[in-house]
Amino acid sequence: MLEIAIWLSETEWSIALHESLYLYPWIESAHVLSICFFIGTLIFVDLRLMGAVFNKLPISEMNTRVLPWSIFGFGLMTITGLLLFYAIPVRSYQNIFFRFKIFLILLSGLNAFLFHRQMSLEGKKWDEGQNIPKTVHLKAAASLILWSGVIVSGRMIAYNWFDCDRQPQPEWVNWAAGCIMELSLTGDF
Amino acid sequence: MESERLFHLFDRLEQSYIGEAIRNSIWMFPVIEATHLIGLAILGGSILVGDLRLLGLLLSSKPIQYVIRQTTFMLKLGLIVLVSTGIPLFLSEAIKCYYSRAFWIKMSALMLGLIFLFFIRNPICLSAEEESRKFKIIGSISISLWAIVAGSGRWIGFS
Numbered sequence: 001m002l003e004i005a006i007w008l009s010e011t012e013w014s015i016a017l018h019e020s021l022y023l024y025p026w027i028e029s030a031h032v033l034s035i036c037f038f039i040g041t042l043i044f045v046d047l048r049l050m051g052a053v054f055n056k057l058p059i060s061e062m063n064t065r066v067l068p069w070s071i072f073g074f075g076l077m078t079i080t081g082l083l084l085f086y087a088i089p090v091r092s093y094q095n096i097f098f099r100f101k102i103f104l105i106l107l108s109g110l111n112a113f114l115f116h117r118q119m120s121l122e123g124k125k126w127d128e129g130q131n132i133p134k135t136v137h138l139k140a141a142a143s144l145i146l147w148s149g150v151i152v153s154g155r156m157i158a159y160n161w162f163d164c165d166r167q168p169q170p171e172w173v174n175w176a177a178g179c180i181m182e183l184s185l186t187g188d189f
Numbered sequence: 190m191e192s193e194r195l196f197h198l199f200d201r202l203e204q205s206y207i208g209e210a211i212r213n214s215i216w217m218f219p220v221i222e223a224t225h226l227i228g229l230a231i232l233g234g235s236i237l238v239g240d241l242r243l244l245g246l247l248l249s250s251k252p253i254q255y256v257i258r259q260t261t262f263m264l265k266l267g268l269i270v271l272v273s274t275g276i277p278l279f280l281s282e283a284i285k286c287y288y289s290r291a292f293w294i295k296m297s298a299l300m301l302g303l304i305f306l307f308f309i310r311n312p313i314c315l316s317a318e319e320e321s322r323k324f325k326i327i328g329s330i331s332i333s334l335w336a337i338v339a340g341s342g343r344w345i346g347f348s
Contacts, residue, residue, distance in 0.1 A: 029343045033233075035226065036339065040234020043263065053259045057251070065248045069241065151230060152223040159219060 002178065005089040017087035024087055031080035037073025039147050041066055049140035051132065058127040063119070094164050096177040097156040104153060108146040115139040196287060203283035211281035218281060225274040229339060232267025235260040236306075236335050243314065243328030253324060257314045264306075291344035298337040305334060 008014055017024060047053045048062045085092050092098045118136065119126075126132050162169060164179035174181060202208060211217045241247035242256040279286055286292040310331050314324070 025344075025347050029340060032226070032229075032343050033336070033339050035230045036233025036237055039230040040232075040237055043231060043234050044238055044260070047263070053263070056255070057248075061248075066238070069237070069247060148227055148230075151226050155223040155226055156219060161215070
């Protein structure tokens with residue numbers, strides 16, 4: 001993986017993007033503003049599942065009318081996010097917050113998968129007015145908490161507190177960030 | 190003369206207790222900033238759901254009044270989170286903001302956005318009965334103003 005990141009970082013476009021005066025900030029701004037489309041609209045889908053807003057609307061309608069906007073936002077997030085990674089591949093790959101963010105995104109994906117599987121099995125009953133099960137409330141709450149965590153850890157990528165070139169770090173930090181320690185740095189000759 | 194007074198005010202705000210505390214801490218600015226972003230998600234989402242409805246792009250079979258009502262609570266919650274985190278962020282770098290064009294654009298658009306939201310968009314949308322083209326105009330103005338607020342807000346960090 002590190003080799004791939006190093007290879008990416010040496011490609012012409014990666015260097016151009018990294019060194020660009022305006023393109024990088026514009027992509028980053030687009031990435032941040034996409035939060036409104038993606039997580040902003042998803043909040044309403046999740047709150048509907050928890051019975052807090054739009055209670056007159058069937059859950060299936062929220063999923064067909066509002067969720068597509070979240071997916072659109074997710075698309076924007078992914079495209080701009082990949083470009084941001086492509087601009088600074090090695091440093092991102094070895095950034096502890098970046099890694100934690102990817103971990104949270106994977107958890108959110110699993111949570112979304114479990115929810116949609118449950119909805120395809122019993123969603124009809126929810127529309128017919130049956131009580132929405134606690135397990136659905138839990139998944140909606142998990143979605144809100146996990147995506148908030150993604151926002152926070154994403155913002156923290158900007159800080160170099162735990163970067164590999166700042167040593168000494170606790171061993172678990174170097175492990176989690178995937179730092180490759182030179183023998184001379186560890187003092188272990 | 191005026192701007193000199195304003196500068197002194199900003200200088201004093203920067204020297205305030207909260208401003209000092211945030212500058213002297215490694216983690217306070219990042220944590221407040223990250224919370225500001227969560228506020229952005231809440232407010233931005235609430236504005237978007239309402240405005241996309243006005244533009245006829247979301248839940249268009251449901252009454253405008255209903256969609257605006259259902260998003261107003263979260264909209265206010267988002268505003269509270271954004272303002273209560275935005276003020277300390279500002280205090281920690283008031284002088285930088287004074288010289289930042291992005292900051293002044295953001296504040297101007299924010300004032301316009303708030304006035305438009307509470308005195309034009311919401312009152313009209315909550316009272317009007319029938320669909321008409323004016324809702325599309327209101328939705329376009331609202332979404333544009335808030336996009337300027339968010340975009341120039343991000344740009345304060347680059348300047």
